[in-house]
Amino acid sequence: MKWITRHPKVSAVAIIVIILFVFIFTSSMLSRYDNAAGRAAGTALAAVQKPFTAGLDWLGEQLAAAITDDALRAENEALATEVEQLENDLAQSRLDEAELSELRQLRSALGGGRRGGYTLKAASILAFEGSDVFNVFTVDVGADDGAERDTVVISGGGLVGRVLEANANSSKVVAIIDENNKVGFEIEGRSTEIGVCYGDGRGGIAGEMLDDQADVRLGDRVVTNGIGGIYPAGIVIGVIKTVEFEKDSSLLRVGIEPAVEFRSIKKVALLL
Amino acid sequence: MSYAKAGIFFFICWLVQTTLLWRVWPFGVAPNLLLCAVVCFAWLYDENYSLVYAAIFGLLLDVQLHALFGVQALAFVLCCIPAFLLRRVFNPERTMPLVLAALIATPLNDVVLWWIYSIFGSPVSLLYMLHTLPERLIAHAAICFALHILLVRTIIKHRKDRRYIGGTA
Numbered sequence: 001m002k003w004i005t006r007h008p009k010v011s012a013v014a015i016i017v018i019i020l021f022v023f024i025f026t027s028s029m030l031s032r033y034d035n036a037a038g039r040a041a042g043t044a045l046a047a048v049q050k051p052f053t054a055g056l057d058w059l060g061e062q063l064a065a066a067i068t069d070d071a072l073r074a075e076n077e078a079l080a081t082e083v084e085q086l087e088n089d090l091a092q093s094r095l096d097e098a099e100l101s102e103l104r105q106l107r108s109a110l111g112g113g114r115r116g117g118y119t120l121k122a123a124s125i126l127a128f129e130g131s132d133v134f135n136v137f138t139v140d141v142g143a144d145d146g147a148e149r150d151t152v153v154i155s156g157g158g159l160v161g162r163v164l165e166a167n168a169n170s171s172k173v174v175a176i177i178d179e180n181n182k183v184g185f186e187i188e189g190r191s192t193e194i195g196v197c198y199g200d201g202r203g204g205i206a207g208e209m210l211d212d213q214a215d216v217r218l219g220d221r222v223v224t225n226g227i228g229g230i231y232p233a234g235i236v237i238g239v240i241k242t243v244e245f246e247k248d249s250s251l252l253r254v255g256i257e258p259a260v261e262f263r264s265i266k267k268v269a270l271l272l
Numbered sequence: 273m274s275y276a277k278a279g280i281f282f283f284i285c286w287l288v289q290t291t292l293l294w295r296v297w298p299f300g301v302a303p304n305l306l307l308c309a310v311v312c313f314a315w316l317y318d319e320n321y322s323l324v325y326a327a328i329f330g331l332l333l334d335v336q337l338h339a340l341f342g343v344q345a346l347a348f349v350l351c352c353i354p355a356f357l358l359r360r361v362f363n364p365e366r367t368m369p370l371v372l373a374a375l376i377a378t379p380l381n382d383v384v385l386w387w388i389y390s391i392f393g394s395p396v397s398l399l400y401m402l403h404t405l406p407e408r409l410i411a412h413a414a415i416c417f418a419l420h421i422l423l424v425r426t427i428i429k430h431r432k433d434r435r436y437i438g439g440t441a
Contacts, residue, residue, distance in 0.1 A: 023345075049287065
């Protein structure tokens with residue numbers, strides 16, 4: 001006890017470190033991604049951030065308006081709306097097409113089917129670390145809007161990730177470039193060439209083909225295959241950039257360039 | 273400076289870091305403003321502002337941006353240690369030791385996060401984490417330098433002087 005009073009700084013650090021280790025251990029062992037306290041805290045934090053983010057968006061719009069010609073701005077807005085509509089249509093058509101495919105039937109037969117007819121809900125990113133290492137961020141659409149755990153998140157480019165934890169007014173999203181986020185995929189146009197991909201820890205995606213003789217070529221587009229029940233089939237993941245056969249494990253490994261530029265992402269859409 | 277004022281300062285840093293900085297930072301990876309604030313407060317003040325707010329605001333970041341609860345808080349708390357050690361040798365009115373503390377704390381933060389995630393089953397490549405280190409070192413050094421200029425007037429001068437009888441400058 002005397003030692004503690006004589007070394008208050010060291011004691012304070014030690015006590016806080018021990019408490020934090022208990023937090024980390026508990027969160028990893030018990031409810032890693034979903035707990036009531038975390039949801040309540042997330043809701044409160046999002047409530048604080050939302051007005052600030054809205055203010056920033058408004059300020060950005062005003063600045064853009066100040067430096068952009070009115071006619072050009074109107075044309076820009078019309079084009080942006082059209083692009084958004086086309087992207088939504090494209091995403092929807094991919095989903096519809098996939099629902100008619102054999103993999104959809106297979107998935108249903110396996111009991112992992114999800115309902116069709118998704119609606120897209122646009123969301124802004126509320127909180128982001130800004131680094132490209134930790135791939136978790138918070139969006140401003142939550143359980144009140146229909147988001148729930150494992151709700152799929154996309155952007156115009158392709159698959160972004162899934163919801164880890166849905167609070168009342170916000171959701172924590174884990175990106176597909178996270179190592180623990182495994183996604184079943186197929187090569188677009190060759191639905192028999194399937195595999196599993198996950199984050200490679202370096203901002204890209206690594207994958208393994210189910211068949212070590214699979215016909216995979218550089219530049220092939222990779223889409224979700226719907227197996228697993230979380231990600232619907234037909235969402236673009238990225239493009240094959242490396243193909244390598246690993247002799248030791250007899251696995252055909254692929255490297256995938258993500259379709260989404262995660263570092264510059266600002267808007268996403270949730271499949272509800 | 274009181275705990276309330278320090279808390280407001282950290283709150284502003286948290287809000288700016290999570291909502292604004294990553295949008296507007298023009299030089300690639302956004303700097304960790306809260307890390308800079310933690311190191312600065314650990315360097316400047318005798319009180320435990322840095323430890324208390326490193327834990328609190330680290331946990332807030334964990335709630336929104338990390339898969340494990342407590343990792344960033346732990347990294348922030350451990351990042352106070354280089355500043356505490358340097359304080360034993362240098363006077364907090366000096367800027368360069370603070371910059372040195374920031375330069376040590378930046379990779380230390382990465383290593384602690386990597387270590388905790390490795391233990392608890394989310395292996396992240398340390399080399400990949402460190403690939404943006406040079407630009408973050410420069411940014412953190414510059415931010416700490418600016419924060420020191422901003423906050424140095426609030427510290428107690430010559431607090432180790434045997435004739436010191438209290439009060440702030």
